[in-house]
Amino acid sequence: MTPTTLPLLSGGLDSCVMLAHLLDAGHVIRTAIAFDYGQSHRIELRRATLIAERLGITLYTQRLDDYGAMIHGECALTGHGAIPDGHYTDETMKKTIVPMRNPMMLIMAAALAMQRGINSIAIAVHAGDHTIYPDCRPEFIGAMGQAIYHASDGRIALLAPFLNMTKSEIVARGHQLGAPMHLSWSCYKGGKKHCGTCGTCVERREAFNLAGINDETEYEA
Numbered sequence: 001m002t003p004t005t006l007p008l009l010s011g012g013l014d015s016c017v018m019l020a021h022l023l024d025a026g027h028v029i030r031t032a033i034a035f036d037y038g039q040s041h042r043i044e045l046r047r048a049t050l051i052a053e054r055l056g057i058t059l060y061t062q063r064l065d066d067y068g069a070m071i072h073g074e075c076a077l078t079g080h081g082a083i084p085d086g087h088y089t090d091e092t093m094k095k096t097i098v099p100m101r102n103p104m105m106l107i108m109a110a111a112l113a114m115q116r117g118i119n120s121i122a123i124a125v126h127a128g129d130h131t132i133y134p135d136c137r138p139e140f141i142g143a144m145g146q147a148i149y150h151a152s153d154g155r156i157a158l159l160a161p162f163l164n165m166t167k168s169e170i171v172a173r174g175h176q177l178g179a180p181m182h183l184s185w186s187c188y189k190g191g192k193k194h195c196g197t198c199g200t201c202v203e204r205r206e207a208f209n210l211a212g213i214n215d216e217t218e219y220e221a
Helices: 013-024 043-054 091-096 101-116 138-151 167-177 199-211
Strands: 005-007 031-036 058-063 120-122 157-159
Touching (some): 005 013, 005 101, 013 043, 013 167, 043 058, 167 199
Parallel strands (some): 005 120, 031 058, 120 157
């Protein structure tokens, strides 16, 4: 059976490469899904639109207007506190955890897949996420995959093709595929250019350097 897949497309580097990777692997992809969950900026969502257009995919954006307001605490990505600088694995990066974001997005993606007769959904979590984000770890992906499979009566599979890959390996794969990585956005701060100092900027820069691939990203610092 030809796999039909609904990928989560945030507009970030990982999901950009994942979309190209799945298309190269023969997945039939007509639609990708993005989520507006009250992020402090919308640049990633605009970049998701550009990536989808470049790869010939329709982007469906699901609005979750009250989600950011509902979350209490110091979640920097929804406007509660400053975006921390430093390496992606630093303890300060825990301020960027959005509680239950991936479970919520995956359930909604699975529901849309069922409605449209699509047999799998895909998320671009990778090994670099495991230290900080509990809903990016293999244990979560395995459990969530089982939950989605059973809740859909066996109709929907959860794919995480980069689960055990490093960021530099993802960059190398993107380069191999000619993925439009230059259209992707990583920076948490949302300026005119990538800030160059937040955790995701540091990780992005490091990944291109380790992969030996020219980084076309413009950084402020």
